[in-house]
Structures are given as structure tokens and as C-alpha cells.
Amino acid sequence: MSRELHLNLFINSRGHHEASWRHPDASDLALTDIHYLQGLTQRAEEGLFDSIFLADQLAFRGGGASLSLEPLTSLAALAVSTNNIGLIATASTTYTEPFNLARQFASLDHISNGRIGWNIVTSWSAPAARNYGYASQISHAERYARADEFMAVTRSLWDSWSDDAIIDDRANGKYLKQNSVREGGHEGTFYNVAGPLNVPRGPQGWPVLVQAGSSDTGRKFAAQHAEAVFTAHMEKSSAKAFYSDLKSLVKAEGRDEKQCLILPGLSPVIASTDAEAQQFRDELNNLADPQEGLISLSARFGGTDFSHLPLDTPLSPDDFPDPSTVEAARSRTEVILGVVRNERPTMRQLLSKLAGARGHYVVSGTPEHIADLIEDWFIDEVADGINLMPPVLPKMLDVFIDEVVPLLQRKGIFRTEYQGNTLRDHYGLDRPDNTFA
Numbered sequence: 001m002s003r004e005l006h007l008n009l010f011i012n013s014r015g016h017h018e019a020s021w022r023h024p025d026a027s028d029l030a031l032t033d034i035h036y037l038q039g040l041t042q043r044a045e046e047g048l049f050d051s052i053f054l055a056d057q058l059a060f061r062g063g064g065a066s067l068s069l070e071p072l073t074s075l076a077a078l079a080v081s082t083n084n085i086g087l088i089a090t091a092s093t094t095y096t097e098p099f100n101l102a103r104q105f106a107s108l109d110h111i112s113n114g115r116i117g118w119n120i121v122t123s124w125s126a127p128a129a130r131n132y133g134y135a136s137q138i139s140h141a142e143r144y145a146r147a148d149e150f151m152a153v154t155r156s157l158w159d160s161w162s163d164d165a166i167i168d169d170r171a172n173g174k175y176l177k178q179n180s181v182r183e184g185g186h187e188g189t190f191y192n193v194a195g196p197l198n199v200p201r202g203p204q205g206w207p208v209l210v211q212a213g214s215s216d217t218g219r220k221f222a223a224q225h226a227e228a229v230f231t232a233h234m235e236k237s238s239a240k241a242f243y244s245d246l247k248s249l250v251k252a253e254g255r256d257e258k259q260c261l262i263l264p265g266l267s268p269v270i271a272s273t274d275a276e277a278q279q280f281r282d283e284l285n286n287l288a289d290p291q292e293g294l295i296s297l298s299a300r301f302g303g304t305d306f307s308h309l310p311l312d313t314p315l316s317p318d319d320f321p322d323p324s325t326v327e328a329a330r331s332r333t334e335v336i337l338g339v340v341r342n343e344r345p346t347m348r349q350l351l352s353k354l355a356g357a358r359g360h361y362v363v364s365g366t367p368e369h370i371a372d373l374i375e376d377w378f379i380d381e382v383a384d385g386i387n388l389m390p391p392v393l394p395k396m397l398d399v400f401i402d403e404v405v406p407l408l409q410r411k412g413i414f415r416t417e418y419q420g421n422t423l424r425d426h427y428g429l430d431r432p433d434n435t436f437a
């Protein structure tokens with residue numbers, strides 16, 4: 001198999017549909033029960049997925065069932081209850097220190113024997129700022145500037161150990177090889193860190209670096225640092241344009257474009273007939289509460305209040321702030337404005353569209369239809385893989401693994417067994433050279 005499709009399971013609440021938690025097919029387990037995450041991860045491993053991914057917001061989101069366990073501690077529990085699958089957690093460069101994250105991700109990489117990825121975010125949620133001593137959000141531009149320097153520090157800390165530092169020589173009383181740990185410190189605009197790290201370099205050298213911001217600044221950051229990119233699109237055409245733009249930016253940075261995988265989100269409602277799939281989708285939409293949708297929409301725009309807009313009157317782009325002025329989830333506001341511009345939906349219709357997967361691509365149909373769509377995106381350079389966002393968990397994950405994965409395997413684009421042991425092996429990514437020479 002020359003080029004191989006990658007599958008990541010994005011675990012969110014009891015599914016990605018806003019009302020999934022109320023659906024009779026959704027899990028009965030509490031969202032704070034680690035067996036819930038373990039069960040889903042083990043199931044994804046049975047389906048030979050490359051990885052699972054946990055998102056994170058640093059503020060209470062209110063309403064619905066949007067709570068989750070803290071991702072890094074969760075990954076440790078998932079690492080010891082699985083053997084092959086990659087494990088990706090979100091962590092913020094805005095609200096943590098590089099030394100903390102370098103240490104935690106190096107530890108997790110050891111705990112999992114090299115299966116860890118870090119979804120690097122700058123945290124778009126405005127209320128998070130107030131949980132970390134800021135009166136208001138740091139600007140979009142400054143968050144990315146900090147993130148850039150943050151990456152330089154964490155890389156230097158991971159490379160503060162040579163790969164063969166531990167010799168554990170009991171006879172001669174030497175645990176570490178001489179001169180095998182250097183300071184790896186950093187003095188910059190935002191961070192002063194002495195180093196070295198107090199955890200040896202992990203099996204993968206660094207965790208796989210994942211990124212999920214798609215604004216112009218976000219793309220530049222991804223082109224420089226990311227080895228895998230999650231992105232949200234509601235149309236194939238915009239996902240394809242994003243793919244080609246980001247791959248050119250990666251090349252312009254002097255990097256191999258194959259070393260930066262692009263995984264757009266896909267939320268499939270799968271049933272044996274199109275009519276049944278549509279019925280399942282309607283059931284979910286009927287359970288959704290427009291007031292919940294309004295809260296989420298407002299948060300994406302950094303707190304803009306839309307409650308004065310009538311639910312059943314067609315919207316105009318003028319009802320929304322210009323995305324370039326939004327300090328929160330900028331690229332997602334562009335996706336939402338795109339829908340308003342192209343379709344002129346009412347607020348009720350817009351909220352119903354976003355309820356499916358918050359601005360990611362939602363599709364319903366038979367397993368064959370879903371497998372054909374994934375194959376088309378893979379061949380047509382829209383995606384190197386799919387960030388699977390099942391609308392209801394575990395139900396739609398089970399259906400995907402039982403019905404869609406075998407079709408992808410028959411098409412010859414998806415593995416029939418794991419070939420390597422690390423997340424880098426699954427994603428076909430190089431192990432970073434250690435700059436500790």
C-alpha cells in the first residue's frame with residue numbers, strides 16, 4: 001500500500017451531535033467514568049484506527065453535556081488499557097508553561113511506549129482567560145506569537161537529553177552516560193527556561209505535533225510545526241482549497257509535505273438505507289435546543305450576543321462580526337459566515353446545521369456511500385485521513401467499524417493490521433533527529 005488512509009477518532013461527550021447525550025443509543029456511562037473513554041479507545045483499536053483525540057476547553061461551557069475529564073491525566077489511563085492505538089491530547093500554549101507540557105508529554109510518551117500526540121492549541125475560549133488571572137483574552141496574534149516561542153522551548157527541552165543517556169551501569173555506579181544531558185535552556189520574549197528537562201527524551205523523540213487552527217496565522221503555524229492537522233469544513237471545495245494551500249505552505253517552509261498530514265472532520269450518520277439515516281438525523285435534530293446552540297455560537301465569536309435575532313428570519317452576513325476582528329475561534333467564524341453568505345439560512349436553520357458537528361462536515365447515508373466519500377476525499381487530495389466525529393457514541397463508532405472500515409480495507413486504502421508500535425509509525429512520520437549531537 002503506497003499511500004495509506006489515516007483514521008482518528010475524535011471523542012466528544014456522548015457524540016458530536018449537540019443533543020447526542022439525550023439519544024437512546026448513547027452510552028449510559030457517566031462522562032467522568034474512565035471506563036467510558038477506555039471502552040471507546042479499545043473499540044477504535046479493534047477498528048485499527050491510528051489514534052484517538054481528546055479536545056479541551058479551559059472554562060466551564062454550561063448547558064448540555066459538554067463536560068469532560070482533563071485530557072492529559074485521561075491519556076495516562078488510556079495508555080495502560082490499550083497496546084497499539086495512538087493517543088492525542090489537547091494542551092494550551094497560552095495557559096501553561098513550556099516546562100510543564102514538555103515534561104508531561106515526555107512522561108506520557110514513556111508511559112504509552114511512544115503512542116502520544118499533542119494537539120497544540122492557543123485556546124480560543126474567551127472565559128478561559130479569567131480562569132488564569134487575565135481580565136480579558138490575549139489577542140489572536142499574540143497567542144500565536146507565544147505559541148511559536150513555546151514550541152522552540154519544548155523542542156529544546158525534549159532534546160536536552162541524548163537518546164542513549166541512560167546506561168544504568170550498576171557495576172561502575174553510573175546511571176547516566178557522561179555529558180548526556182545539557183541545559184537546553186531558552187531566553188526569549190515570553191519565556192525564560194533554564195532546563196534541562198527532568199524526564200529523558202521519549203520513545204518518539206517528541207510527541208507527534210498536531211494542530212487545529214486554520215486562520216492565516218494558524219496555517220503558518222501549522223506549516224512550521226505541525227505533523228498532523230485537524231480542520232473543520234462544511235464543503236468539500238473549501239476542504240480541498242485548505243489542503244492545497246497548507247501543503248504549499250509546508251513546502252515553502254522547506255518541509256516534506258508528506259510529513260504534515262491533513263485530517264478534516266467528518267460526522268457520518270450511517271444506516272442501511274438513506275431514509276433510515278435521514279430519520280436518525282431528524283431524531284437528533286429534534287432533540288436539539290436552539291438556546292444551547294445560541295450559547296455555542298456566541299462563544300465561537302468571543303461572546304457576541306445573537307439572542308436579539310429572530311429564529312425564523314433569513315440571516316445576513318451583517319448580523320455577524322467580521323471574522324478578522326474576532327479574537328476567539330477565527331477560522332470557525334469564517335466557516336459559519338460562509339454558510340450564511342451561500343445559503344441565507346434562518347437562525348433556526350443555521351443552529352440546526354451547526355448542531356450536527358459544530359461546523360464540520362456532516363453526511364448521512366449507507367456504509368457504501370460513506371466509504372466512497374472517504375475514498376474520494378483521499379484520492380482527490382482533500383484529506384490524508386479523516387478525523388471521525390461520530391454523531392452518537394458508541395453507536396455510530398460501532399457501525400463505522402463494522403460496516404465502513406471493511407469497505408475501506410477492500411478498496412485497499414486502509415490497513416488490515418497495525419504495522420508498527422508508535423503513533424509515528426501509524427502516521428508514517430519520521431522520528432525527529434535529536435539536536436543533541
Ligand SMILES: Cc1cc2nc3c(=O)[nH]c(=O)nc-3n(C[C@H](O)[C@H](O)[C@H](O)COP(=O)(O)O)c2cc1C
Nearest residue numbers: 055056090123124212213214215218230329330331
Ligand atoms: C478538530 C478541531 C479540534 C479543536 N480542538 C480544540 C481544543 O480542544 N481546544 C481549543 O482551545 N481549540 C480547539 N480547536 C480550535 C483551534 O485550535 C483554534 O484555536 C481555533 O480554530 C482558532 O484558531 P484559528 O483562528 O487559527 O483557527 C480545535 C479545532 C479543530 C478543527
